[in-house]
Amino acid sequence: MTPDPDRLAEVFRRLSLAAGAAILEVYGRAEMDVAAKADASPVTEADLAADRIIAGGLAEAFPEIPAVTEEQAASHRAVAGAFFLVDPLDGTKEFVRRGGDFTVNIALIEGGRPVAGVVYAPAKGRLFLGIAGRATEETVEAGAVVPGSSRAVAVAAPDPAGLRVVASKSHRDAATDAYIARYPVADFVSAGSSLKFCLVAAGEADLYPRLGRTMEWDTAAGHAVLAAAGGRVVRFADHAPFGYGKPGYENGFFIAHAPGVALVEPETAAETGP
Known part of the structure; x- marks a missing residue:
């Protein structure tokens, strides 16, 4: 209950x-x-x-x-x-x-x-x-x-001609940059930890892709805040809902975003992730 x-x-x-x-x-x-x-x-x-x-x-x-x-x-x-x-x-x-x-x-x-x-x-x-x-x-x-x-707080309506993308301060890599490059980006917002979810929830960013290892305790609270604000977190490979209670509590790659962001499909194995 x-x-x-x-x-x-x-x-x-x-x-x-x-x-x-x-x-x-x-x-x-x-x-x-x-x-x-x-x-x-x-x-x-x-x-x-x-x-x-x-x-x-x-x-x-x-x-x-x-x-x-x-x-x-x-x-x-x-x-x-x-x-x-x-x-x-x-x-x-x-x-x-x-x-x-x-x-x-x-x-x-x-x-x-x-x-x-x-x-x-x-x-x-x-x-x-x-x-x-x-x-x-x-x-x-x-x-x-x-x-x-x-x-x-609530997610913002994204401008399809220029998205605001939030990216990690510590975990940017070539695969992430290649994926982000496939979107029209107006601004980058740099943030650390679970604050990245919250910036999307507060309407300060539109898209947060994560191509890298995380654990469920890293993402669950931010995911809850974003969902309550009207946003979504989906699996990277197929854009299906991102769930919890997985074996070992280890996450696969994911995308956090405001509704209205037209997600692009992964092009490479590096982008698809585990």
Whole structure:
């Protein structure tokens, strides 16, 4: 059974803000300890502190719903029914470089779909929530544990003669550039982490293609926000709906976009992806 939307929104906001405050405390230090995980990706004290806050808070608020979180390998098992997907600090490389495009991500998955999600960028003071078919952005003062002013957000109607494309700060490659080159592009918007989904949701971009490896906890919350704002996320190869609960929680290539963007078909094996 889906939790009450108001209760879910309250918990998602509260936990993301608390996690963001813990992350900013580490971010503000002169030095931070960085370790390498088994896949060579970085992990910091901020990742682990945020994970403790979110995992503990979800277990307390919704003990009947399991959580799959990036930082707890034991949670990466197959789950029957609804479950939470958590990336406590998406964009750790950006965080370590002292860039601001890192985010806190919490999503609820039901029937393979992200039905609710929060994406909070604590260094930028932007908190996006998508739930019950409504997407909002809330302005948050740095380190605050309560949201500020709120506004509804929705995807924009794209200009077919000149699209605004959002691309990764850290993961651009030749295959992605070749695919983007097949569209009429008026502007590029550079962003990191799950903020790319949110820029499309807020009408600040029209198209975000990702030709590269991601995990479900990287994308679920942003996907939920974008879907609530009227956008879509589809599989790259066939433009079918992009689902969750896949083996190993590993994603294939995908395209996030506003309705009205005429998607082009993949031309090469590199574009088609796994």
